[in-house]
Amino acid sequence: MSYNPKEIENKWQVKWSEQQAFEPKDDKSLEKKYILSMFPFPSGRLHMGHVRNYSIGDAMARYYRKQNYNVLHPIGWDAFGMPAENAAIKNGRHPKEWTYSNIDYMRKELKSLGLSFSETREFATCDELYTKWEQEFIIKMYEEKLLYRESTTVNWCNECQTVLANEQVEEGCCWRCDNEVELKEMPGYYLDIRKYADELLEDLKLLEGKWPSQVLAMQSNWIGKSQGLEFTFKLSDASKEKLGGKFEGFEVFTTRPDTIYGVTYTALAPEHPIVKELIKNELLDADVIEKITAISNMTEVERAKAGKEGFELGITVIHPLTNEEIPVWVANFVLASYGGGAVMSVPTHDERDFEFATQYNLPLKYVIDGGEEGKAYTGDGVLINSDEFNGMKNSEAKSAIIKLFEEKNLGRGTTNYKLRNWGVSRQRYWGAPIPFVHCKSCGLVPEKVENLPIALPEDVEITGEGNPLEKHPTWSNCSCPKCRAEAKRETDTLDTFVQSSWYQFRYATHPDKWNSCGIDKEDVNYWLSVDQYIGGIEHAILHLLYARFFTKALRDIGFIDNLKEPFERLLTQGMVLMDGAKMSKSKGNTVDPDALIEKYGADTARLFTLFAAPPQKELEWNDSAVEGAFRFLKKLYARKSKVTTNELPTIEHSSLSKEEKLARAKVYEALQKSVDVYEKTFAFNTLIASCMEALNALDKQDNGLVWSEGMYIITHLLEPITPHICAELSEELFSSKNLAGKIEVLDEVFEQDTITLAVAVNGKRRAEIEVASSAFKDEIISQAKESVAKWLEGKNVVKEIVVPNKMVNLVVK
């Protein structure tokens, strides 16, 4: 009978499901492995990226399960989010119905790939039971002051009609719909991730060598720690008066306190309170007010593209050291959200300040020696024009000047981060409701924990205009949990990234406890951290930063014990490409996993995915290479007729022919390689190649015992990659004995009677010799010389190098 993947795969998928073969065991004394592939968004159908992600994770999970580890390999659904609402708008389907029916379909697709997921630990993040516990965490975070509500400038996507977190803005555009993001002032809820900035940065060190360096670098840049001086510029008396006495001055931050004597102007962000005050009281020319307002209404991208623009505000501040009067400007490049929204400008030693100063003819004052006139000098040097600090190296002056500020109580050394707090409010329906109530007398009040979950109303109208929860006639009506007066429920929902920040703990929590707690500490102590996490690089900052933060926050508010990092090791898989471009529906260059499985079977799909490229690299799709993978499995299946015994045979190696010995050596080479591949390098492509080599070598001989041993080991090795065909062959040929436990490597198979050595003259390969493996160095050298006599004529051999088992190099003159 020839290879029939459909029949085999169906048989085993049913069998595994019946046997509950992939459920983790409750016994906590067992050694565990937690293998996690990032869970999918239930978009409707699997794509090849999913197939790759889950094939990699499944190979690891199956490998460890076979080594008798207690393996947790769960799957679930990252189920809230915009696309569900878009489907509602487009096709009139309810987001909930759309989501759960997608899940049902995709669950079948996953099953058809033969993935060894736990079935009992599956959940969707839109399950009310999941929402319930998440809301409890949110309330606790509010009580512990990790969550707060404030009104500030936010990123607004008008297409999605919602606020976005900083991390969700890519080059000034919405991560979902690519619309340009606007800045808008509005209230929202924030998680204080900045409180953890330093820990998040420090703990990246724990992940070195375990996470891709690229991801570590990206996170480190994103956190963006910098050290410097923070101080207040006091307003001149006249300016104070002009502002009605409402401001004493404003704070600035600089990483270059050594250049402080070179300050010739200061600049404020258009959103700065002082600027707003000037506009409010019409203390600026009407056309200037108009222009500043125009800047305020620009998107970030527009501002960046616009080039530098600024206006003198007609107020001045006093330099804290020189007491000089310094003009204050407003400038479009000053960010409201960093360093207090104000900068001290030193055009002589900062490129950006220089450009602005040149444009508006502002004065220059050089304070570090070494540059040229008419240019900004950003290098190191000795201070000039800086009073008592003249002659000091600028690297030393940095700390000396900070010290002076601190002594005179003018300012302080401080650390600043680019990282901004995580805005988690979304003005959308399909998300977890933020469990708060607005009461006229009590203000913002968290819902009582016993009332959770605050569930979404089912009867909503989703039009894409405005917030469906806000427009719902009755849902937001409630009573205040504190005073019982009539109150209004919060209609914002949580960012979907909140759900994916703690799902790794939910999987680890035994399903029997899912009703009684969100996270079980003991279960988490046993299963976490995740031994191997696998997913796309696109989450390098977003999800992976949030999940790290959430882990630390949940620890600090008492929901988990002393866990530092959730993901011990991270593998970021490369994209699946077709014709050099990412597969996408709009480009029409997709491969449908269902069709692929229908034509070749899951094993071929999995084999090709792991064979075509190492997992970390991009994978270029190639239809005929898929055929090649299929051909190999057909061949493997056909060779079952060669097997003559149903167990691992004992073979007397020395009595074998050359071909038989070579075949055994190839088989054991693959076995030897497998540990490294499955546990360290994940270069499944090389393991598969070794198995192909082994099968090719077996084909060159016809010893039944050698064949039996070979098939026994090859099906053992490939089982994590192509589980169905291997399970089938193992059952039929070896009563599945080869799929339990380890197989020991036999060193004797690598021993050979003769060795082939390359002979090089002056490093250039000239000949090959065959010597007895017992041969002494002298014998080898004389034989080598003979083989390359032609190149030695008339020359002196000055050095002879023998590399054992490899080559001989003769150095001649």
Place this chain on the structure above:
RNA sequence: GCGGAUGUGGUGAAAUUGGUAUACACGCUAGACUUAGGAUCUAGUGCUUCACGGCGUGGAGGUUCGAGUCCUCUCAUCCGCACCA
């Protein structure tokens, strides 16, 4: 501009500590079997040369008996961040 990576046949890619560069697969060429083949099998396949040979891991140097691998410089491509004071 800053940060991270990657450059090896026609293609996807291999290559412990520096030790026979191109394993494995695709593609291609030729042949066999076939009514036929997008099936299967066999052989060949880095470039160059009639040949001996020469040249070959982006480029240029260097260290070494020996470099894809180590060092210096350089070029190209990809990814991320980007007026962060």
